Amino acid sequence: MAAALYVNGCKNLSYLLEVCDIRDNKLIISETIEAKAPSVTFPSGVRVEGTRTVAYYLSQVACPKLLGESPLERAQIDQWLEYWQIEMIPALDNKAQMKAILQELDWQLQHRVFLVGHRLSLADVMLFMTLHTSVTEMSCQEREQLINVSRWFSTVQALLSSKTSLSMVTFPRNLLYS
Numbered sequence: 001m002a003a004a005l006y007v008n009g010c011k012n013l014s015y016l017l018e019v020c021d022i023r024d025n026k027l028i029i030s031e032t033i034e035a036k037a038p039s040v041t042f043p044s045g046v047r048v049e050g051t052r053t054v055a056y057y058l059s060q061v062a063c064p065k066l067l068g069e070s071p072l073e074r075a076q077i078d079q080w081l082e083y084w085q086i087e088m089i090p091a092l093d094n095k096a097q098m099k100a101i102l103q104e105l106d107w108q109l110q111h112r113v114f115l116v117g118h119r120l121s122l123a124d125v126m127l128f129m130t131l132h133t134s135v136t137e138m139s140c141q142e143r144e145q146l147i148n149v150s151r152w153f154s155t156v157q158a159l160l161s162s163k164t165s166l167s168m169v170t171f172p173r174n175l176l177y178s
Contacts, residue, residue: 004028004041005058010051012129013038013058018164019125020062052081059122066122076116080123088130098134102146109148113155120159128156129166136169143171 005027007013016022017029027040039049040057048057059066068074091097105127108115115123135143135153143150154171161168 002028003043004030005054006030006039006041008036008038010038012051012126013054015129015164015166016055016058016125019160020058020066021163022058022062052085055122055126056081063122066120066125068116068121073117073121077121077123080115080121081126084123084126084130088127092130092134102131102134102149106146106148109152113152115152120156124152124156125160128153128160129164132166132169136167 005013005017007017007029022029037049038051038054039047040054041047048054056067068077088101091101114120115127131149131153135149138146150171153169157166157169160166
């Protein structure tokens with residue numbers, strides 16, 4: 001008997017299932033609301049709950065490379081996931097807070113291609129999916145003001161484009177505004 005995953009409307013987990021190519025033959029996937037938060041229930045009856053916890057579990061099972069190559073990278077990924085959960089998710093409905101978060105992220109990405117290490121991580125995937133709507137709704141001028149976020153977003157989008165059903169966000173090759 002397979003474990004049961006209750007997504008409970010969490011779009012980030014739905015997209016992570018696509019990224020990790022997890023299908024119904026590996027898990028019993030359900031949108032049914034059994035708990036307030038997404039959860040995985042194992043045949044033994046043990047359950048783990050929470051978007052971050054379930055995302056980490058799914059990555060461990062199906063995409064371990066997303067979790068980093070060293071203890072330091074794993075800690076940094078966890079740090080970004082904590083930031084995502086505590087700072088970013090609550091700010092989604094507040095444009096002023098989200099602008100400040102995007103400016104901070106832009107600063108953090110000045111000298112990095114990815115959030116952690118030199119390849120795509122769970123932190124990149126979760127932040128990308130969370131920011132997709134915000135970036136889609138930005139004007140070209142707003143995207144250019146966040147040049148490092150735009151570069152990172154475009155890179156992650158290119159890596160995930162064949163794996164997710166998210167719409168593509170276009171970025172001009174040349175600066176339009178200065």
